[in-house]
Amino acid sequence: MFGITYNIVASVFFNVAIYQGAGTLASIRTENADGPCFAVSTALIECASTTPVTFHWEGEGDWKMVGDQVVTPGQTGKAWVLAPDSVTAPHVQAITAPTVSALDVERLFLRAGDVQPPAPSPAMLNTLETLLSHPDKRVRKAAVSALQPWFSGTPMDPTQIDSPIWFDDALLIKLAKDPDPGVRRRLTHILKDIRPNVSREQAHKALKILIGDPHRGVRRAAIATLKRAHQLGILPPEEAWKQAFSKLAQSGPPGRTASNTLAQLARYTEPSTVIRPDLALEVALEKHPERVWRLWGAWKQHLPFDKEKAMKLFRSTVGLSEPLIQHWAKHNPDGLHDVLNRWEPYVPHSQRWDYIAVWLFHTKHAALRSLLELDPEPPEKVKRKLRIKIDLKSWQPEKQLSD
Numbered sequence: 001m002f003g004i005t006y007n008i009v010a011s012v013f014f015n016v017a018i019y020q021g022a023g024t025l026a027s028i029r030t031e032n033a034d035g036p037c038f039a040v041s042t043a044l045i046e047c048a049s050t051t052p053v054t055f056h057w058e059g060e061g062d063w064k065m066v067g068d069q070v071v072t073p074g075q076t077g078k079a080w081v082l083a084p085d086s087v088t089a090p091h092v093q094a095i096t097a098p099t100v101s102a103l104d105v106e107r108l109f110l111r112a113g114d115v116q117p118p119a120p121s122p123a124m125l126n127t128l129e130t131l132l133s134h135p136d137k138r139v140r141k142a143a144v145s146a147l148q149p150w151f152s153g154t155p156m157d158p159t160q161i162d163s164p165i166w167f168d169d170a171l172l173i174k175l176a177k178d179p180d181p182g183v184r185r186r187l188t189h190i191l192k193d194i195r196p197n198v199s200r201e202q203a204h205k206a207l208k209i210l211i212g213d214p215h216r217g218v219r220r221a222a223i224a225t226l227k228r229a230h231q232l233g234i235l236p237p238e239e240a241w242k243q244a245f246s247k248l249a250q251s252g253p254p255g256r257t258a259s260n261t262l263a264q265l266a267r268y269t270e271p272s273t274v275i276r277p278d279l280a281l282e283v284a285l286e287k288h289p290e291r292v293w294r295l296w297g298a299w300k301q302h303l304p305f306d307k308e309k310a311m312k313l314f315r316s317t318v319g320l321s322e323p324l325i326q327h328w329a330k331h332n333p334d335g336l337h338d339v340l341n342r343w344e345p346y347v348p349h350s351q352r353w354d355y356i357a358v359w360l361f362h363t364k365h366a367a368l369r370s371l372l373e374l375d376p377e378p379p380e381k382v383k384r385k386l387r388i389k390i391d392l393k394s395w396q397p398e399k400q401l402s403d
Contacts, residue, residue: 010054011074014045015197016065017163018081018117027059043160049073057081066122078164080122088121091350102142105131109146120158125150125166125172132171137180144175144186152193162196169199172206188221192228203234211243221252225262233308237269245276248283259284259291266298277302289316292396297324305332307339314343320352322359333365343370 012033018024025045035048036189047053052072057065059081067079085092089254091108094100120128132145147212151172154163154385175187188210194203207229212220230240242263247258255293262280271277277299292313296303305328329338344353357372371377 008051010048012047012049012071012073013040014053014055014068014071015162015164016043016045016049016055016067016079016081017159017166019063019083020158021119022061022081023059023064027057027064029058030054030055031056031342041162043163046104049135055079062087063119080159080164080166082125083119083121085121085123088118089125090260091118092123092127093120094402095124095131098137100131100134102136102138104140105142105146110142110281128169129150129171132175132178137363139181140178140180141182141186144183144190147171148186151190151195151198153195157195165195167198169202172198172202173196173209176206176209183220184213184215184218185221188218188225189348191225191234194234195230195367200232200234203232204231208243211247216252216254219247220257223247223254223257223261226261227268230265230268231343237265238272238274241265241269241275245280245283248280250286251287258289259288259295263291263295263298271302272297281309285312289313290319293317293319293321293324296326297321300324300327305335307335309341310336310339314339314352318352320355322355322403325356325359328362329360329365333363333368337365337367337371340368 014024014028016028016232018027025039028045030047031054032051033047033053034051037045037047037053040046041044045089046323046362048188050072050073054070055065055068055077057063059377062084063082065079065081067078068077071077094104094114095108105128106112107117108124109120111117112142122206128143128146134140136144142238147167149157149160172190176184176191178184178187187206191203191207191210207222207225210218210225213219213222226235226240226244229235230237235243244258244261247254249255250258259280260282263275265275266277269275277295279295281292281299284295296313297402300323310328324334340353340356344350348372353372357374360368360372361374363369363374
């Protein structure tokens with residue numbers, strides 16, 4: 001069935017989701033194609049044909065292919081290889097019972113350690129969708145967790161990452177409006193690893209709803225998703241920045257999470273008329289100063305040294321950033337010298353001062369070396385620095401101060 005690529009006049013595409021363990025594309029037989037068929041990926045077949053092509057599942061075991069069987073040229077058929085409904089009738093009965101519980105849903109759809117759930121059938125998946133409207137919020141939350149592997153794209157998912165989605169993309173909007181914040185928060189886990197074939201428009205709409213959620217925990221989880229949303233093509237970096245920046249002034253976890261998200265975006269984008277790290281620094285320094293070490297450090301190439309801002313950072317926080325301190329020492333050593341001298345003009349110095357001395361041990365700036373007592377190097381100070389270096393291995397102020 002599979003061969004090399006030919007110059008063709010028309011093509012038929014067949015996108016199929018094969019449940020793990022059922023087989024591969026090699027188990028699909030094609031009929032009536034007037035040209036060669038070949039695998040484009042682990043879930044997509046292309047046939048060079050000017051006539052409709054019929055697809056048959058011929059794999060071993062008790063599996064059934066449902067969906068499109070005959071596909072015309074220029075079209076993409078979609079199908080799923082699942083367990084037949086006749087095999088899963090007891091499972092369907094269990095989750096349609098009036099007494100269905102969250103545990104019943106988890107047992108039938110979620111992997112528990114090395115224990116795999118039973119292979120689902122079309123009836124089981126359709127019933128799972130109805131459970132998203134169940135009156136018991138615990139059942140709905142379990143149903144969202146069961147839904148996640150079918151929408152997300154990770155190695156643990158039940159079908160190939162580029163396979164078609166069984167469920168309607170509009171479910172994302174429905175879940176974003178669920179009355180229970182626990183359900184809405186679980187939706188953010190789906191959006192973090194969403195599959196290529198899921199509608200980006202629907203995912204974008206759902207994320208915007210969650211970012212404006214009245215519940216603080218949901219907003220925080222949605223804001224934390226913005227970086228991944230940009231990477232997955234759900235929204236452009238400018239909008240990811242705008243959404244996170246709009247929450248930066250909020251108190252508590254949502255604002256702190258927004259600051260962390262703005263810092264993470266530095267890895268994927270550059271400043272522009274919309275992406276303004278200078279404005280983010282101003283707001284974060286006022287509202288979440290402890291997070292500024294990470295934010296300023298991430299955007300250090302675009303944020304010049306500012307004595308007053310640096311002084312406020314040293315005096316109003318307990319954290320530090322080794323990359324940022326070293327960057328300042330390299331590009332503005334005179335300014336850093338003045339700030340350090342104003343910050344702790346007298347001995348004994350704090351432990352943070354000792355950390356800075358260790359980080360700048362190799363600086364060539366004479367005034368900094370003198371201020372930090374790096375020259376000469378008496379034996380007792382060498383021993384003290386060695387102890388500090390050991391302490392630094394376990395000293396992670398950002399983690400200690402994380403939410």
